[in-house]
Structures are given as C-alpha cells and as structure tokens.
Amino acid sequence: MDDDVLISKSFKLLGAEGRTALIPYVTAGYPNRDATVPLLERLKDVGADIIELGIPFSDPLADGPTIQRSSFAALENGTTVASVLADLRTFRDGNDLPIVLFSYLNPILAYGLEAFLSDAVTAGADGILLTDLPTGADPEVEARISESPLALIRLIAPTTPFERVPKVTRGGSGFVYYISRTGVTGARVKLRESLAEELGQIRSVVSLPVAVGFGISTPEQAASVAGVADGVVIGSALIEALDKGGIDGGADFLHSIRIGMDRG
Amino acid sequence: MSTKTPTPVNRFGPFGGRYVPETLIGALDELSSAYDEAASDQSFCSEVDSLLKDFGGRPTPLYHAERLGEAAGHPSVYLKREDLNHTGAHKINNTIGQALLAIRMGKRRIIAETGAGQHGVATATACALFDLECIVYMGEEDVERQALNVYRMKLLGAEVRAVGSGTRTLKDATNEAIRDWVTSVETTHYIIGSVVGPDPFPRMVRDFQAVIGRETRKQILEITGRLPSAVFACVGGGSNAIGIFDSFLSDKEVRLIGVEAAGTGIETGQHAASLAVGKPGVLHGSFSYLLQDEDGQVSPAHSVSAGLDYPGVGPEHSYLKDIGRAEYTAVTDQDALDAFHRLAELEGIIPALESAHAIAYVLKVAAKYRNNGPVVVCLSGRGDKDVSYVAQIEGNEPLV
Numbered sequence: 001m002d003d004d005v006l007i008s009k010s011f012k013l014l015g016a017e018g019r020t021a022l023i024p025y026v027t028a029g030y031p032n033r034d035a036t037v038p039l040l041e042r043l044k045d046v047g048a049d050i051i052e053l054g055i056p057f058s059d060p061l062a063d064g065p066t067i068q069r070s071s072f073a074a075l076e077n078g079t080t081v082a083s084v085l086a087d088l089r090t091f092r093d094g095n096d097l098p099i100v101l102f103s104y105l106n107p108i109l110a111y112g113l114e115a116f117l118s119d120a121v122t123a124g125a126d127g128i129l130l131t132d133l134p135t136g137a138d139p140e141v142e143a144r145i146s147e148s149p150l151a152l153i154r155l156i157a158p159t160t161p162f163e164r165v166p167k168v169t170r171g172g173s174g175f176v177y178y179i180s181r182t183g184v185t186g187a188r189v190k191l192r193e194s195l196a197e198e199l200g201q202i203r204s205v206v207s208l209p210v211a212v213g214f215g216i217s218t219p220e221q222a223a224s225v226a227g228v229a230d231g232v233v234i235g236s237a238l239i240e241a242l243d244k245g246g247i248d249g250g251a252d253f254l255h256s257i258r259i260g261m262d263r264g
Numbered sequence: 265m266s267t268k269t270p271t272p273v274n275r276f277g278p279f280g281g282r283y284v285p286e287t288l289i290g291a292l293d294e295l296s297s298a299y300d301e302a303a304s305d306q307s308f309c310s311e312v313d314s315l316l317k318d319f320g321g322r323p324t325p326l327y328h329a330e331r332l333g334e335a336a337g338h339p340s341v342y343l344k345r346e347d348l349n350h351t352g353a354h355k356i357n358n359t360i361g362q363a364l365l366a367i368r369m370g371k372r373r374i375i376a377e378t379g380a381g382q383h384g385v386a387t388a389t390a391c392a393l394f395d396l397e398c399i400v401y402m403g404e405e406d407v408e409r410q411a412l413n414v415y416r417m418k419l420l421g422a423e424v425r426a427v428g429s430g431t432r433t434l435k436d437a438t439n440e441a442i443r444d445w446v447t448s449v450e451t452t453h454y455i456i457g458s459v460v461g462p463d464p465f466p467r468m469v470r471d472f473q474a475v476i477g478r479e480t481r482k483q484i485l486e487i488t489g490r491l492p493s494a495v496f497a498c499v500g501g502g503s504n505a506i507g508i509f510d511s512f513l514s515d516k517e518v519r520l521i522g523v524e525a526a527g528t529g530i531e532t533g534q535h536a537a538s539l540a541v542g543k544p545g546v547l548h549g550s551f552s553y554l555l556q557d558e559d560g561q562v563s564p565a566h567s568v569s570a571g572l573d574y575p576g577v578g579p580e581h582s583y584l585k586d587i588g589r590a591e592y593t594a595v596t597d598q599d600a601l602d603a604f605h606r607l608a609e610l611e612g613i614i615p616a617l618e619s620a621h622a623i624a625y626v627l628k629v630a631a632k633y634r635n636n637g638p639v640v641v642c643l644s645g646r647g648d649k650d651v652s653y654v655a656q657i658e659g660n661e662p663l664v
Contacts, residue, residue, distance in 0.1 A: 057560075057561065058430070058561040058562045059430070059435065059436075059439055059547060059548075059562050060439075061285075061439045061442045061443060061446075061548070062285040062443075062446065063443075064443070065429075068429060072429075072430070075561060080559045081559060081560070104546070105283055105546045106545045106546045106547065106554075106556065106560040106561075106562070107559060107560035107561065108560070109545060109546065109560060110543075110545065110556060110558065110559060110560025111559075111560065131285050132283040132284060132285065132546060132549070133283060134282070134283075134284065134285065134286040134289050135286075136282075137281055137282050137283050137284075138281060138283070138551075154286075155285070155286040156286065157285070157286045157287035157289075157290075158287075159287050159288075159289075159290045159291065159449060159450065160286060160287075160289065160290060161290050161293075164289070164290075168286065179286070179287060182287050182446060182447055182448070182449060182450065183287075183443075183446055183447035184443045184446055184447065
C-alpha cells in the first residue's frame, strides 16, 4: 500500500535539497520510561528525518552488546508494546516526523498481529522493521503487514545473494535498509570499502530509497556514507552517547552527525 | 545415516520456519542444498555410518533393565544405551554428521552452543577429529554447574566462551552463537545441538539422530519379537526424543512420550515445560511452543538439569503434540534426582540428569503398561558430568 506517505515525502524533500536522511535508532523506555518522548523531540530538533523506535525484546539476537543492554534495561523499566505505542501517540500529537517501529516478531505476535497493526497506525507509526522476519519467512504475516497502512521496511545484507535482492524488497515500502556489514548492530571502527559499489548494484534493481546502517559511529563515517546512500542509520553509537551524557549528550551527538553529513 | 528424502517444506504443520536476520538467509539456503545433496550421496552416508561405528561405538545396546523394571512394576523395561556412545551421550551422532557437512561446504571454523556441555564436548570432539577450529558458547551459570565438561572441551582444543547476558544459560548461549554466526557466516558453520533453530536444522539434526530409533526398532523386534507399547525420552530441545521417536511415527500402536523438566513444580513457574504450559511463539529462528509472558518476552526456564533448561522446544515436537501423535509430560527436579540415585543403585548405571527425567517418569507409570508389551526408555547420556553438582546440591540440602 502507498500509505507510507510521510516516509516517502521525507525522502523526496531531502532528495530535492540534495541531502541525506538522518535516521537515529533509540530503544523505547531507555534510559527510563519518561525519557522516550522528550528524547524523540530532541532528536527531531537536532535534525533527525525519520526515527526508528525500538520495542525491546528479551532475546535480541540481531543486536550487539549496546542495544542488548538498552533492551534489557527497558524491559526492567516495565516497557511493553502498549507503553511504546502510548509514548509514540504522545510524541506524534503535534509532530509529523515519520516513525518506524523496530522490533522482533514475538512481542508483536503476542500482542496480536491485527491489533498491533491497528493500534500502531492509530498511535502514529509510519513503518515497521522486524529483524527476524526476512522476506519469505512467513508469507501470511508479511502480507498482513504489507496490506496495512504501515510501510514494511526490508533489510538487505552483504550476504544477500544478488538474485534475491529484488525479491527481498517486493512487498516492502518506505525505504530499504542496507546492513553495511555482516554482524550484529554496534559501533565499528571501519566500514566496508566496497559500500558504494554494493549500493550501485542494489539501486540497479531496487527503486526505493536505500538507507545504510550497522556500525556507523562518527560524523566522518556518516558523511562518507551520506555521499553514497539515501539515508544514514545511527543506533548503538547514539545509545552510547545517551549513556555518557543523557538526553542532552545524545542530542549533541546526533547533531554532530547531522553537521558531518550536511558538510560531507 | 538415513537416505530418506528430506522434507521438501521447511515446516512441521505451522511450526518451524526461518525467522532469522536477513544476513543468514544465504547461508541457510547453502546449508539446505548442501545437506540435501549430502543426504542423497551414498559415500557421505557411509562415511557418517562408519565413523559412528568405529569412532562413536555404534550400535548402542538395547538393555533389558530387569531390576529397574521390578521397581517400576513392569517386567520388560529396556534402556537404549546412548550413554555408551563416545563422549557419553547421543550428541555425537549429530556433530559427526554436521562436521563432515561443514568440511563439504569448505567451512573450517565451527561454533556451537551448549547447556549441559554434552553437545559442546561432542562438537569439540568432532572438531579435534577433523582438525577444525571450535568455539563453544556456554552460559556462565552452566559453566559453573558443568565444570567438568568445560575442562573436557578445553582438553579437546576448543575455546569456551562464557555468556553473561540474560539468563546466563542455554537460551542466551544460543543467542550469542547466532550473533557470532551472523558476523562470521561466510567462513563458519554453526553446529546446533538440538532439533531447534531455523530450517534446515530441525530436520537435519533429526535425521542425524534418527539412527537411535532405527537401531531401537530393530533391536526390540529381535529381542522381544514385538514393538514396544511405549517409548519414553526426555525433552529439552528434544533431539534424543525425536531421534528415538522417528522410526516409530508410523507405528500408531506405539505411544511416544516426551518428558520435560517441571523444575520445582509447574505451579511455581520455575520449570522448562514449554510443551506442557508454553504458547507458540518465535525464538531462535523457529515458531514453536515457548515459555513467554503476556508481552511476548521469553520467560527464563529452570531445571536442575542444564540440558533441559531451555524455554523453547523443537518445532517437530510442537507438531507431534498438536496432532496427538506424541504425548508430553513433565517431572520435577526432585523426581529426577531420585531417579538419578535409583538407576545407579538398581542397575549400576549413573544417568545424566536429563535422562533421569525419563527414568523418573517410567518409574511412575510403567506398571500401567505391564500387560501391553515392552517399554523403551532412551538413556540419552551418562551422569558423570553431574556427579559433583548433585553431591553439591545434596550437601547443601540433604535429599533423604
């Protein structure tokens, strides 16, 4: 469905300005339950174009130590699917920044897929990304998400066989998330040198905007990725900045990324 | 090993599937086709069979446990002696096969998860045999309660990585192994130790373990001239149970009974009885019965036995439960500890605490089967690894 209006609009506007989307990830309920709404507002103020809001799961097997830690802490704080949707609704009351919910399948199934899709849309979500629901894993669940107003954000990995790439993005919308290297989420010192070439190959068969994430942690890296991608996802490095400097520290860090990208 | 055609679909009814990060899809496709090709290659199957015989010690005996039977009120209780395999458990049946498959795929780095350490030891053993690099992920709590197996793995040349996140047991060791695999998939094969995980693991591990049931069926017919009335096996992830059940699936008159860990009692919430009280959900790449809370967060499991201390279960068991082909029950830590002693005293066999769950249940119910023919219990492993842990528990809190 073409209801991922805000996400598409965001990429179109940025494209017209020659800018790249800055897409921060934060775990809802981290560092505490009250932090989420003010944090989302600050991230918007310092230049986020789309925000990935993580619904924590007890077994985040696609995540590295930083996001694992934030997920466990959020669960200890009592964060639930319902509380994340409530925070989202509060934030979206007066904000039109697109929000992509980021999670694993089980909390969504336990909430009830239809109820979740309906409540997430009501709360103001624009898209959903489920790390353990690769294309073809569960055609029924995938079809129900695709038919909902939420954009189904698909992931492409460096290990995705090239002939699978067009198949991966079929039924997806909004943008495609390219994992810049094999592995779990987390800050890295070096990014893949072949990134530009890989993105060129993806673009030859995919028409959606391509955001790149997994491992981007400095303004220099963000600037270099921004030169070749339509969007830059910043997750673990932002969580680490939050740990060091609270909401202000996180916002300052993201601002430095924004400046790096725009200058780059 | 069996050369039967592998299941063409990746599910058992609604259960199973491939709920994994996109990064692993290419590797799972590669593994599926390599496995399907190997399973229909006579030379691969012969190599597995010959190693299981000469290196592993197969076939394992089917032993008439007369004194156990007397205590249980049934004259004809048989133990399938998987404890007599090299390394002391059925786990070697799978690791030999998967290690040969890894070599066939050109992958010389092996990772594994382990709970009790039996699968870790069996993986380290296969890696020593074939000169493969071996890294075993094990929860910190299990590293403490299974110190002997940790040392055995190190002796065999493996690196043991203690996992301190989450529950510090098998569930989080599996998460960490999957994270390693997501990072290293281009050079690494992940030898999963049970019939869990994304397709093709549940069917592949089943096929490697199905030798248990093939031998058992042949042996019981030779010894008693009839099929058993019931087959019992403990269920954590469920590999020994699937292994022994598989050859009896079409013998409708044979009851198949899986015994889960009831921990300190189902009612206490401290247990590992996924099939008894779990709800279907997604963990570690497959859809299956799962211990979880109402928000879909996975609940910590508990069992005195590290090998059963897992909140999920193999998807084929979920299917067998739902279609009514197999029945599942659970026994407590205390019952398992009692059975650990009783088998030692009655038969001179110290069972693994995992297997002691199956023995405990047979002691409770065998009498009901006394007029229906022999019963078979899969004695999946030996208890040497548990001796010091049991002594420690009993020192703190005497059992008798």
